Amino acid sequence: MKDAENLFAELLHHRLSKLAPGDAIIPAIQPASVFLTPSAGSNAPYQYGRFHNPTWTETEAALALLEGAEVITFPSGMAAVAATLITQTKAGDRVLMPSDGYYASRLIAERFVGRFNVTIVQRPTARFLDGGFDGFALVIAETPSNPGLDVCDIAAVAQAAKAAGAVFAVDNTTMTPLGQRPLDLGADLVISSDTKAINGHSDALFGHIATRSASIAAEVGDYRKYTGPIPSPFDTWLVHRGLETLEVRFSRMTGSAATLAERLQAHRKVKGVRYPGLPGDPAHAVAKRQMASFGFMLGVDLGSASAADRFIDDCRLVQSTTSFGGIRSSGERRAKWGDPVPEGYVRLAVGCEPLEPLWRAMDATLDSL
């Protein structure tokens, strides 16, 4: 995507205009909890560590550039999901969520937000438009959904949800702004778990909300300021560093995923592959319209739980981890967590290994099953 490439080139130099000779070219980690606020200084830009932090300012500026929106960072993706649910609902409201998205988002909505007379309704991502959005205060989509990799039409949902008076949020974790830009397609806010590809190095939990609505940004900012789900300055710094290589990593990961999807589909031990980039995939038509690339995640059905477990355990270049988006390829059999996918379905997150060694390792492991 040309726009995202230009933004990324700018992102790498975004601090330059603020630097004086002798300044460090990378941001500093500022762990201070308190800042000097003399009596004449009530407008000091930094006062107390729960309100602001100079390292947050740096990382939020970089993410804001990439999102084309105001960004509020959080200590995890779930903190960003919770902030969305809490700031965008009130007693008596109905919220629509995907029945096949990340399970913890549904769990916190039902178990905690539901206590405050907020009704949570679920709908599968592939049929997200069915039934319309009348009566919903908040609609949250996750596309492609984790782990099933179904997609919904973001522009169509945005139009219908807004006509019905709902706030429309998209969890864009599986794509990042380089692969898909929900705000450009009409979403009111984007949720991201930056623990995944944005940071990419499996060494920090992090999240953010991006929005072009000044009122949503102010509400979410106040929510963080007063309730306290704040990211640590060190993690914030790590994410700034990880973000700087996102474009290179994403391009390797998505390029490899596209090739691996085709090769895996043709392998005699593989029963089926879900990947929005495959022309025969049920998600392909919508994905082609709204995604700049088809992502780095694949769903590989190996037919049985034992074959899937053996593949993940035995493949030398696929790590068994319950996350995705890191530089190392990883796999997980998601049915073990109760996700609505076949027993032998492996969620494969393609990493940054050079393609051919990665394929050889996968191919050899599949042959041995």
Ligand SMILES: Cc1ncc(COP(=O)(O)O)c(C=O)c1O
């Ligand atoms: C789509 C999606 N959203 C949100 C989250 C939560 O992010 P975190 O683990 O950073 O809290 C995850 C985690 O896997 C996810 O996959």
